[in-house]
Amino acid sequence: MTAPDAAQETPPAPTLAAHVPAADARQDLLAPLADAYRRIDPANDGWPTEVASEAISAALSKLAKAFENPLAENETRSAPTTTTDFACGRLRPGQVTTAYETSNLTVKRGPRGVAAETAAHEFTGAQGLRDALADLRSAFGDAVHLHTKFKLVNVDLSGADVQSAVLFHASDSRAAGAVELSATWRCVWRLTEDNQALLRRIEVADFEQVEYRGPSPAMFADATQAAMGDLACFREQLAYGVDHWRGRMSRQLGLTVTGNHGATLGDVDGDGLDDLYLCAEGGLPNRLLLQNADGTLRDESAASGVDFLDPTASALFIDVDNDRDQDLVVGLSWRLVLLENDGRGRFAVRNVVDCPAQIFSLAAADVDVDGDLDLYVCGYHPDPQTRAGDAFATPVPFHDANNGGRNLLLMNQGQWRFADETSARGLDENNSRYSYAASWEDLDNDGDLDLYVANDFGRNNLYRNAGGKFHDVAGELHVEDMAAGMSTTWADYDRDGWMDLYVSNMFSSAGNRISYQRQFNAGAPEDVRRGLQ
16 A cells, blocks of 8 residues: 555545525415414413513512612612502511521411401502512521422402412521421502503411521432442433433433333342332333442443343332332332242242233232231323323323323232232223323221322322222322323321321412413313313
């Protein structure tokens, strides 16, 4: 091989030119979206409440900045933010009661509803608003860094002025301890011709002040890095969110935008320390992290035989075979896998149950009081042929879906055998919803366990147990809670001997505003409209 001739010219680099469609072609491409783009502006879409909401939200953003940094607000005090007849009372009620107190935590609350002193007209005009904010800010003492958030949840245009409900939250950051304020502000606004919102009245309802006294700004510290920062699985997998992997792996492996992958705790190796099992997206291994004596974690996923690559939403550490160690039950898409623990944290598959729906969560209880644990399996998508992105996986109807997956009650028969007794025990009633979570509890103090199921896209279930047979009484007891159910739990909140129910749902301030407007879903029956509110 010889060296190239120095006189030889280097060939020119190829020219890359972007092809720009002609103007008429671009219009053709955008035409299907033109109407949708036009309706982004609520003024073009017949939603005057959202036009007002945009103006009010802009005013609230300015108000938050003024509260956080009054010196910066002074530079813009010439800009009108209030009407000339603005008036309000104290934004921090003086008459509060201590609802809860420990050595390092105090919770104080104002009266329910609007506090009388906040409805008084003690502060007036633009200077009055500044003085009222200064009085409110005094709750934080000499704290420098404040974080303030307003959320507009209701707009009423029925009167001459605009009425609104606004959620207020403020917190500080200091070297030691912290203060948080929360309240609902009932505000009256006047809109100008150029759609600027001027504040006219503020009344404060449901005020709460929480004060934490401790050596740091927060009650809890993030120990992730200290516990697992040295692990390769943390650096290479767990440190990244689902968006990172969606850009690098095929969706066909089971990656979803929601990233709803759970975890379970249990002492799997009998050393008295809780260990952690993490469910992962499809194509990435689930992780079993065992706790060391110093609180750090070590990765035993592969060695323990539980590093499954299937999409996994839920798992439980429970003693399936009553041998006093923690076995593992894990939902791998549409298969429930039951693994026996050898007592040292090594697992072997003992049974696999095919399920009629994609497993989203698991709940264990001794339903028949025979001394072993039974399993309730919450299903979401109805079968392996119907994926989340397919048309047939769409909840129908959206607000009260009944085309979801079928949940299962699996009764423990011993020897790692489970029987499907869903229908036999009455749990097939209203059993075609998109279930997220379930929890067992003795609702009626009759000595047996009842079951609450939180469903996405509609009504929830409350199955009352009567002698081993279940009946859905959610409608009868007014706890269907038609919403986007996410989770549920029980506790005796008021310590009266009866278990109380807590259900978490998704929340949208925009949805809360829009769904109460007259033109929302105008052609639907009234009960459907109420169900969407």
